[in-house]
Amino acid sequence: MADTLVSVVAPLEGVAPAAVQVRRPESSRRAAFTVPSFLGLVPFAAYILLFLGLPTAIALFTGFLDGTGSFSLTNIEALADPLILSTFGNSIGLSALTAVIGAVVGAACCYALIGTNPTGLLRSVVDSASGVLAQFGGVMLAFAFVATIGIQGMVTVYLRDSLGINIFADGVWLYELPGLILPYIYFQVPLMIITFLPALEGLKPQWAEANASLGGSRATYWWRIGIPVLTPSFLGCLLLLFANAFSSFATAAALTSQGSQIVPLQIRSALTSETVLGRENLAGALALGMIVVMVVVMTLYSLLMKRSAKWQR
Amino acid sequence: MSGQAKAFRPEPGALTRWLILGIVGLVFLVPIVAMGEFTLRRGLEGGYDFSRWIAVFSGGLTGEYKGVLTALGNSVVLAIVTVAVMLVILVPTMILVQLKFSYLRRAMEFLCLLPITIPAIVLVVGLAPVYSVIAKMFGSGVWTLSFAYGIIVLPYAYRAIQANLSAIDVVTLSEAARSLGAGWLTVLVRVLLPNLRRGILSASFISVAVVLGEYTIAALLNRINLQTALVIVSKSDPFVAVIFALLALVFAFFLLLAIGRVGAPRRSRREPAASITAPAAVTPSGASS
Incomplete structure (x- = not known):
């Protein structure tokens, strides 16, 4: 359980089963309806309402207002603008590409980690390093890649001076959309390790034993048991990686010098300058567009996670 | 039987394992090493030394890099206030829901995991007007950001606490304490x-x-x-920005390593808590008989 603490998104086995409540005595059930207990929920409810509910509502509904505060669909129509559409296309393409690469490489690492001691040194180091890169990096990952494949980066200089390869022969791409691919993979793979490893650990030893006693080989184990059982969680983690890349802002903000090639950067320029495409409240409309994509992805994610939980009972 | 099953364990062979981990590990080490190499460069004449590191730390709090250190101070204040907000608002609510409002558990989980679905960049669109009101009420001190940070840490904090909460029998523990005459405050502070x-x-x-x-x-x-602050500094002095970024990454790595240690089972140094848990495990069967 310790290794899943770092991650928000790892399947949490502990939450769903509520065995405790079965033997709940009558006295505490009655106590639940006294006034003071309900009051205890007020601070949290107020806090969530003020700092999560209200901002989300504002973000979603300002897109429907024009500059004077009256209802209007011009901002929503702006989402159909070719420039905005291509930005959403960039964001979705970048997220999909890095999610697929991250999921495959991350799953390979998870496979390599099967059977290692969960409290051992190797796993502790992998868990912590993954946590740092997946959830903490942001701006600092941008610096890391400037130091690595920037114009004077370590790898750039080595390739140029020792092997005669100029990675920027067709222009410096690091500060534009293609430059985001490597840093994004750099935080997607660790996220995959964090989220997918618990699923691999959920493979029951009895299945391997059953496979063995029925005369199966390693190959039949993986093709007939492992891969079918793991497919829903693999796809779920893939969607989560997509959502993660789609919503991430800091790395791109620190890396890209100009232009707004992805949606979060476009929201920034809409927030900081009021004149993007001559529309006010465009940030709200863009935020609405992002939320729509995120809700679709996260709904699919939770459906897949329910499916994969079937095997974890 | 078990000996035979061992031969069919799904784990990879040692060669495959270390080949995968070795290659991925090395590739992932490159950017970190590059950051280190970058900070040690000696300018135009080439070669390496520690002059930039020495420059950062010899100036102290009044040096050239005062801005970054002030910002670090701000971040530490934000971290402390955010943890306080979480402890004061989230923890008691989670205990209360676990104890008395079990039918709200699903709703609580949904609310706490919601910030994953709402990207920070979207939240900030709505937070801007909220914060212009907050600035009028509490001033524009940097600590007020902690209210927003409390929301973005919610999924992480919820998972960590809920995993612990599900592992202990809160209802039995608190009823045992109550039946021995403890008030709710005592139950909360000394038992839960x-x-x-x-x-x-x-x-x-x-x-x-x-x-x-x-x-x-x-x-x-x-x-x-x-x-x-690091982004601003990186525009004028990228070396210093990279030094601080490297330090922050290493610090976060050890912080998370510490979480792993804290979460590791059976490492209770303090006896009282353990002795409270022990009878609790016995109580349910005794009560039902």
């Missing part, structure tokens, strides 16, 4: 919190890590924290 200290500690550490790495909200609400 000691049993939850692992979850609370993990939640606090992960919150600190998340707050120290946060950029989006601070940048768009024009507040100075460690990350926004």
Whole structure:
């Protein structure tokens, strides 16, 4: 359980089963309806309402207002603008590409980690390093890649001076959309390790034993048991990686010098300058567009996670 | 039987394992090493030395890099206030829901995991007007950002605490204490919190890590924290920015390593909490008979 603490998104086995409540005595059930207990929920409810509910509502509904505060669909129509559409296309393409690469490489690492001691040194180091890169990096990952494949980066200089390869022969791409691919993979793979490893650990030893006693080989184990059982969680983690890349802002903000090639950067320029495409409240409309994509992805994610939980009972 | 089953364990062979981990590990080490190499460069004449590192630390709090250190101070304040917000608002509510409102558990989980679906960049669009009101009420001190940070650490903190909460029998523990004459405050402080200290500690550490790495909200609400300061410094002096980034990454790594240690089972140094848990495990069967 310790290794899943770092991650928000790892399947949490502990939450769903509520065995405790079965033997709940009558006295505490009655106590639940006294006034003071309900009051205890007020601070949290107020806090969530003020700092999560209200901002989300504002973000979603300002897109429907024009500059004077009256209802209007011009901002929503702006989402159909070719420039905005291509930005959403960039964001979705970048997220999909890095999610697929991250999921495959991350799953390979998870496979390599099967059977290692969960409290051992190797796993502790992998868990912590993954946590740092997946959830903490942001701006600092941008610096890391400037130091690595920037114009004077370590790898750039080595390739140029020792092997005669100029990675920027067709222009410096690091500060534009293609430059985001490597840093994004750099935080997607660790996220995959964090989220997918618990699923691999959920493979029951009895299945391997059953496979063995029925005369199966390693190959039949993986093709007939492992891969079918793991497919829903693999796809779920893939969607989560997509959502993660789609919503991430800091790395791109620190890396890209100009232009707004992805949606979060476009929201920034809409927030900081009021004149993007001559529309006010465009940030709200863009935020609405992002939320729509995120809700679709996260709904699919939770459906897949329910499916994969079937095997974890 | 078990000996035979061992031969069919799905784990990879040693060669495959170390080949995969070795290659991925090396590739992932390259950018970190590059950051180190970058900070040691000696300018135009080439070669390496520690002059930039020495320059950063010899100036102290009044040196050239005062801005970054002030920002680091801001981030530390934000981390402390965020953890306080979490401890005061989230932890008691989670205990209360576990104890008395079990039918709200699903709703609680949904609310706490909601910030994953709402990107920080979207939240900030709505936070801007909220914060213009807050600035009128509490001033524009940097600590007010902690209210927003409390939301973005919510999923992390919730997971850590809920994992601990599900592992202990809160209802039985509190009823045992109540039947022995303890008031609710005593139950909370002397029975439940000691049993939850692992979850609370993990939640606090992960919150600190998340707050120290946060950029989006601070940048768009024009507040100075460690990350926004690093971006500003990197424009004029990239070497210093990389030095601080490297230090922050290493610090976060050890912070998360500490979480792993804290979360590791059977490492209770304090006896009282353990002796409270022990009878609790016996109670349910005794009560039902």
